[in-house]
Amino acid sequence: MNSSASHRPLSAHALYKSFAGTVALDGFTLKVGIGTLLTVLGPSGVGKTTALRILAGFERPDSGTVQIGGQTVNGPGIFVPPERRQVGMVFQDYALFPHFDVARNVAFGLRGSRRRRRVAEVLEMVGLAGLEERMPHELSAGQQQRVALARALAPRPQIILADEPFSNLDAARRKRLRAEVRSILREAETTAIMVTHDQEEALAISDRLALMDQGRVVQTGPPDHVYRNPATSWVAEFLGDADFFDAEARGGRITTPFGTFPTTRTGRVKVMVRPESVTVFPHAQANAVVVYREFFGHDQLLSVKLPGDIILRARCWPQPALAPGDPVAISVDGIHIFDEPQKPPPPPDSSPSGIPIPQRVVIPP
Amino acid sequence: MGVARPVPQPRALPPNTWWWILAGAVMLPAAAPLGVLAYGLVGGAFGAVPISRLLQLAVRTGALAVAVTCSAVLIGAGAAWLVSRTDLPGATVATTLITIPLAVPSFVGALTLLGATGADGVLSTISIWLGGGTIRYPSGFWAAWLVLTLISVPLVHLAVTPAMRSLNPILEEAARGLGASRVKVFRTVTLPQLRPALTAGGLLVGLYTLSDFGAVSLLRYDTFTRAIYLEYAGRVDRRPALGLAAALAAAAVLVVWLERSTRARGVWFTARPRRTARVVRLSPVGKAMGWGFLGSLITLSLLIPVTVLTAWMLRGLISGALADPPWAEMGRSIWVSLLTALAAAVVVAPVAMVTTRFRNRWAGLVEGGAWALYGVPHIAVGMAMIVFTLGMARPLYQTLTLLVGVYVIMFLPQILGPSRDSLAKVSPSVEEAAASLGRSPIRTFWEVTLPLMRPGLLSGAALVFLTTLRELPATLLLRPAGFETLAVRVWSATGEGFYTQGALAGLLLLLIAAFPLAIVTRHELIR
Numbered sequence: 001m002n003s004s005a006s007h008r009p010l011s012a013h014a015l016y017k018s019f020a021g022t023v024a025l026d027g028f029t030l031k032v033g034i035g036t037l038l039t040v041l042g043p044s045g046v047g048k049t050t051a052l053r054i055l056a057g058f059e060r061p062d063s064g065t066v067q068i069g070g071q072t073v074n075g076p077g078i079f080v081p082p083e084r085r086q087v088g089m090v091f092q093d094y095a096l097f098p099h100f101d102v103a104r105n106v107a108f109g110l111r112g113s114r115r116r117r118r119v120a121e122v123l124e125m126v127g128l129a130g131l132e133e134r135m136p137h138e139l140s141a142g143q144q145q146r147v148a149l150a151r152a153l154a155p156r157p158q159i160i161l162a163d164e165p166f167s168n169l170d171a172a173r174r175k176r177l178r179a180e181v182r183s184i185l186r187e188a189e190t191t192a193i194m195v196t197h198d199q200e201e202a203l204a205i206s207d208r209l210a211l212m213d214q215g216r217v218v219q220t221g222p223p224d225h226v227y228r229n230p231a232t233s234w235v236a237e238f239l240g241d242a243d244f245f246d247a248e249a250r251g252g253r254i255t256t257p258f259g260t261f262p263t264t265r266t267g268r269v270k271v272m273v274r275p276e277s278v279t280v281f282p283h284a285q286a287n288a289v290v291v292y293r294e295f296f297g298h299d300q301l302l303s304v305k306l307p308g309d310i311i312l313r314a315r316c317w318p319q320p321a322l323a324p325g326d327p328v329a330i331s332v333d334g335i336h337i338f339d340e341p342q343k344p345p346p347p348p349d350s351s352p353s354g355i356p357i358p359q360r361v362v363i364p365p
Numbered sequence: 366m367g368v369a370r371p372v373p374q375p376r377a378l379p380p381n382t383w384w385w386i387l388a389g390a391v392m393l394p395a396a397a398p399l400g401v402l403a404y405g406l407v408g409g410a411f412g413a414v415p416i417s418r419l420l421q422l423a424v425r426t427g428a429l430a431v432a433v434t435c436s437a438v439l440i441g442a443g444a445a446w447l448v449s450r451t452d453l454p455g456a457t458v459a460t461t462l463i464t465i466p467l468a469v470p471s472f473v474g475a476l477t478l479l480g481a482t483g484a485d486g487v488l489s490t491i492s493i494w495l496g497g498g499t500i501r502y503p504s505g506f507w508a509a510w511l512v513l514t515l516i517s518v519p520l521v522h523l524a525v526t527p528a529m530r531s532l533n534p535i536l537e538e539a540a541r542g543l544g545a546s547r548v549k550v551f552r553t554v555t556l557p558q559l560r561p562a563l564t565a566g567g568l569l570v571g572l573y574t575l576s577d578f579g580a581v582s583l584l585r586y587d588t589f590t591r592a593i594y595l596e597y598a599g600r601v602d603r604r605p606a607l608g609l610a611a612a613l614a615a616a617a618v619l620v621v622w623l624e625r626s627t628r629a630r631g632v633w634f635t636a637r638p639r640r641t642a643r644v645v646r647l648s649p650v651g652k653a654m655g656w657g658f659l660g661s662l663i664t665l666s667l668l669i670p671v672t673v674l675t676a677w678m679l680r681g682l683i684s685g686a687l688a689d690p691p692w693a694e695m696g697r698s699i700w701v702s703l704l705t706a707l708a709a710a711v712v713v714a715p716v717a718m719v720t721t722r723f724r725n726r727w728a729g730l731v732e733g734g735a736w737a738l739y740g741v742p743h744i745a746v747g748m749a750m751i752v753f754t755l756g757m758a759r760p761l762y763q764t765l766t767l768l769v770g771v772y773v774i775m776f777l778p779q780i781l782g783p784s785r786d787s788l789a790k791v792s793p794s795v796e797e798a799a800a801s802l803g804r805s806p807i808r809t810f811w812e813v814t815l816p817l818m819r820p821g822l823l824s825g826a827a828l829v830f831l832t833t834l835r836e837l838p839a840t841l842l843l844r845p846a847g848f849e850t851l852a853v854r855v856w857s858a859t860g861e862g863f864y865t866q867g868a869l870a871g872l873l874l875l876l877i878a879a880f881p882l883a884i885v886t887r888h889e890l891i892r
Contacts, residue, residue: 056797056801057800057801058797058800081800082797082800082801083800083801083802083803083804083805084803085801086803087801088801088802089797089798089801091792091794091797091798092794093792093794095792095794095795095797095798096795096798097795097798097799097813098791098795098817099816099817108799108802108804109801109802109803151798151802152801155802155803
């Protein structure tokens, strides 16, 4: 056990797990710092839940090590059962004990004479003081979710693990509750790992993101860093809308249909443009033309056809209302460059190689 | 906060292995009767029965099973249609009254038929008083058919009514919209939707008739069950009885297999009906005919039996023939039924756990084993256990332990079903939550799993109590010497013509049965 790891609430190294021939985890590695809310983000079926269940002790990995608070809980010849891991788990279906009231649910993990005080304290923290005697089925989904959080927080675990905690809520309540949960976790100064497939949710509330694909973590970092510097085109597309173009870098510049950008690369590259970095102006003489418009109320997404049948999407203010056929001029405020062909995923925590370069190009004149 | 102590080696046996060992220990005894019956079929015993006798019994048993199934399905489905798809007034009351005879064991049904007829019969007395003659004792095929049909109608009624209520009107309307006639809609759309419920009800009735011993033995109609008992009682050689038992068990398995293999493969995937199906408006004549039909059914299956039993009991009280009420029998019945219900509730826990929480490829075998024994007629299980204990476990022969053990393995599915339903309603993540909050697997079971299973355990135990109370053939074969229960008392008193004695024991049986029945129906209502 190395000494630097002993300060981490949790670290997992090279976890492998397969179920009946299907590989669920393929070298899953993750470290979490004290007081961090880390979100494991990935599409369904990449092994997020399996990873979480291994960390909680509900599944055993085929190989790999897990340390919680510096103690090895999974390793060669070592397995600490879930009841001795001091991990607080928030389940997707909340898993409240249906035969206990709120107070007994929250007190379930507590011992000793100060139980009642701690229950009151935690219920206060999640804003449910006064509901101690309600039964779980008498609570709304949002309240059940907060009881589940209170129950997990009550024994002051080293780390909270949450599996898609907001997926059973409707869209409006989900947005409100996730902000609340964020501030509760911050107030409790708890380290937490949350698993979700919802990129908006992950970007909105996490201190750090860990993007997961095919059983392993492909990139970690703060949400805005990962969004702006995706390690791979897969990460870029998963986190938001993106258009990709092949281009040639030569002599310190990349020439694209929408302008020329400086670069340090040479050779074939892949260029990514996010729609929000594209600005559109109505321009009677322009040779780019709007081909499709999706209106969202707070903004609009325009598909613009450039000379050479290239389609570029632009997210912009809802005004002016542009219609298919309208000629427009565009400017691209920044691009991200990937080497082409793609290299295998870089190790986690590495800095991606692309650099966004502000640039302003108007076509024409 | 304390520090997690690493366990040097993975536990030798994780908790689910322990559950599997316990479940295996519970299911292992079930192998004894199945093994003996299989041996009876392939080994020597089968050959001890003349083939002509075997064929004769097969034809007589089969004829009764087919006749009872057809009439019970027709009457039960007709009554279900009247109460669920028409505007007949009083439908709720009718449903209750139609289902009450479910509590009447077949030997009590036979007793009421015998007590109603003959020189002293209650109906004969009324008939003579009205200026008619005596009604002759019925016996044989038609007597058995009448009693078993009346008792079986509730089984079909209960199976079909929910299906009729949930018929999706959209499908019928779609068919009409595509130009199908009413008759074609009924044949191609309505009937196939009802078919699973009809065959399920029919299967229950068929198996019930096949395995019935009480009615056919008292009404003297020769079927497998009656023949097995006569062979057993009259001979030292057990082989003919075992051979017949094996044949009967094979017939029951065949019926279940036939039903499974002809089951329609389509599944009716439609959205839950927003509206309930259109109710047929009956004309006044139609209503009168409807109530005439339901009224006759209720009179025959409920009113007459209650009147006959009460009349015989009053006769006994008046004439002083009831000097010796069956209190001891009642005590034994309650005691052995309670013991069985309790034992079943204890042993079902591991079986329910491994078939819901810790399923693996053996789970199907455990479930199949439990249900296989449930389908085998009790008299066959009893016969097999006599052969087994005499051959391999002599100290168990005619002991209470054996009797209760056999009851438990025969009735296990009755408590397994509700316990599993209770468990399945709760996500296994509640147990994981308990673990992550520091509870060991054993404490998790006590504090979380068991309380969640409790409603199902209670209702299942009530059902086991009820079934044990009314069980006759296995009790006759396996009871310790002199161990008379109420069921045995009704059967032997009726067989000897002591209807006053039989009537009192029968009424006591129905009275005791009302308590567990109340528990079961309350559980069903809550669900």
